[in-house]
Amino acid sequence: MSAKIIRIRALDGTPVEFVDEIRGAGGMKDVYFSPNKDYVVAFFRNKQDYTARERLESICGRYRDNLFNMNGGDYWKDKFCWPMKVVEYDGKLGITAPFYSKTFFFEYGSTNNDMLKIKGREKEGKWFASASNQNRFLDPREKGDLRRYLRICIQLSRAVRRLHAAGLAHSDLSYKNVLVDPVTGSATIIDVDGLVVPGKYPPDVVGTPDFIAPEVVETQNLQKTDPKKKLPSRYTDQHALAVLVYMYLFFRHPLRGGKIHAQDPATDEELGMGVKALFVEHPSDKSNRPNLNDVKPSSLPWADVNKLPYSIAGPHLKPLFERAFITGLHNQHERPSANDWEIALVRTTDLLQPCSNNSCSQKWFVFDNSQSPKCPYCGTAFAGSLPVINFYSSRVAGSYKPDNYRLMVYKDQYLYAWHAYNNIFPNEHLTPEQQKPLGYFVQKGSTWSFVNQKMPDLADVGKKQAYPPGTQVELYDGQQLLLASGEGGRVAVIQIVVK
DSSP states (O other): OOOOEEEEEOTTSOEEEEESSOOEEOSSEEEEEOTTSSEEEEEESSOOOHHHHHHHHHHHTHHHHHHHSSTTGGGGGGTBOOOOEEEEETTEEEEEEEOOOGGGBOSSOOHHHHTTOOTTSBOBGGGGSOHHHHHHHOOGGGSOOHHHHHHHHHHHHHHHHHHHHTTOBOSOOSTTSEEEETTTTEEEEOOGGGOBBTTTBOOSOOOOTTTSOHHHHHTTTSOTTOTTOOOOOHHHHHHHHHHHHHHHHHSSOSSOOSOOOOSSHHHHHHHHTTTTOOOTTOSSOOTTSOOGGGSOGGGTTTTOTTTSOGGGGOTTTHHHHHIIIIISSSOGGGSOOHHHHHHHHHHHHTTEEEOSOTTOSSSEEEOOOOSSOBOTTTOOBOOSEEEEEEEEEEEETTEEEEEEEEEEOOTTOEEOHHHHBTTOOSSTTOOTTTTSOOEEEEEETTEEEEEESSOTTOEETTTTEEOOTTOEEEOOTTOEEEOOOSTTBEEEEEEEEEO
16 A cells, blocks of 8 residues: 655645655654655654744745856756755654755665665765775775766865855765765765854754864863854864865775774764864874774775875875864864865866776876876876976966966867966856867877867967967977967966876
8 A cells, every 4th residue: 555645835835745654764854755756855853943944944045046046056956955945744844855866876786785775775975985885885886986086076165165155054064964976976965954054043963973073072062152162164064074075085084093092982082083183194193093903904905094195186185185184173264165175176187197007996096297107096107108288377468477287188188268267267157168178189109289179379389380270289398388368368388298
C-alpha cells in the first residue's frame, strides 16, 4: 500500500504536496519527497520559536529574491540548495527545497558489492575528504582528480563569497553540508536554513566538529551572554572554508596530527581543536606532525606531510594555507577571505600540467618550474618542451609590469578573455561572449604555436608583426606577444622550459 499524499499551502499561499513517508533525517529535520521528486519538504522535529520562523521567512523571501531574482541570479541555482517556501503542518514548521541534481548521487556502489549501500545516495562531501574513505570505499570512477577538486573548491569559495557579500554567514559550513561530485567537479551548499545574520539572527549551532573555529571551541562553555564567547560568523566560515579546501586537496585534516594534549579524550579534543590548535605542517613547531606508525595504510601516502606537503599546491595557495592555519588560526582577522581563495584557486588551475603517467591517481599536478619538475603524486618526471605564459599588464600607458600570474601550456590548452585582460575575472559576471575561448595552443614535434581565433590585436611586439584571427604564431623563448590593447590589455612573455 502506497503512502498517502499530503496537500497543504505554504505560508505564501502557494500549494505544496508531499508523500507521507520520511525519506531522510538530519540532525534537526525529517525529510519528505514531493510526488514528482522535484522538491523536498523538511519539517523541524522540535518546536521553533518566533525568531526561527522569522529567519526562515527572510531566507525564503528577501534573501532568496536578492540572490536568484537579480541580474545573473540563475548562476547561483546549482551552487546552493536554497529553501523555497516556509510550510507548517501538524504543528511543525518546515521548508521546501529543490531536489538535488542527479550528479550529486552515487552512480556506483562502494567496494565489496556496495557493502555500505551508497549507490543512489547523495554524495555528501565527507566521503571524499579523507584518503581512508576514498581508498577503502569508493569506486575509482567516482574519485575524481586534482583538476576536478580545484574546480570544487572554486565553486565552494565562490558560493561562500556570495553569502558574505549579502551580509550572511553559513555558520555550519562543513563536509556534512556540502555535496560534491568529483566526476564533474561540481559542488553545492546545503542546509542553508540556519544562515546567520549578525545582530539579527543568531546561529542555531556552533558548527560541525573538524570545522569549528578554534575561538568557538575555546569559548564554547561560556554563557551566551558572556562578551568573550565567540559564535559562528563570517570569520568562522573562513576557517571552515580553509579546512574544506585543504581536505579536498590533501585528503587529511590540517589540525588533526599526532600531538596529545590530555589523556582524557574529551579534554584532548577541546584543546587540540581550540586553544592549542596547531597546523600539522607548521614549519617551526613540528610537534603535531602525524605519527605514521599510527596511521592506517589506507590513509597513505596522503598522511605523510613530508611526501605531500601543502607547498605542492603552488605559489598562490601556499601563502593562503599559511594565513589560514598559522597566522590566522588564532587570529580571525588574519584569515583569507572566500574571495582570496577563489582568486588563488583559479590561478592555481592555470598552473596545472597533465601527468604523463596514465596510472597517476591525480592525473594533473601544479607545475613548479624547478630544475627537475615532476609529478608529486606518482613521481613521474616532466620531459619535453613547455611554453610558460607570463602575464604583464599596463598601469600607465606604455609601461607593463608583471601580474604575478602565469599560464602553463599543454596540447589544446585554451586562452580566454581573463588571460588577455587584467580587468576580467572568471566568475558569475562573465558574459556569454567572454566565456568563449580566444585561441588555443598546438604542438608539432618540439615546436609550439598559438592559433588565434578571436583576438584582433595579437602581435609579436619584438618583430612588429600582427597575427589577425585565423592565423597562428610560432612561440619562442623571450617572445613578447601583445594579447589585447586598450584598458586592461595584457602582454604575454613566453618562456620555453625544456627538460
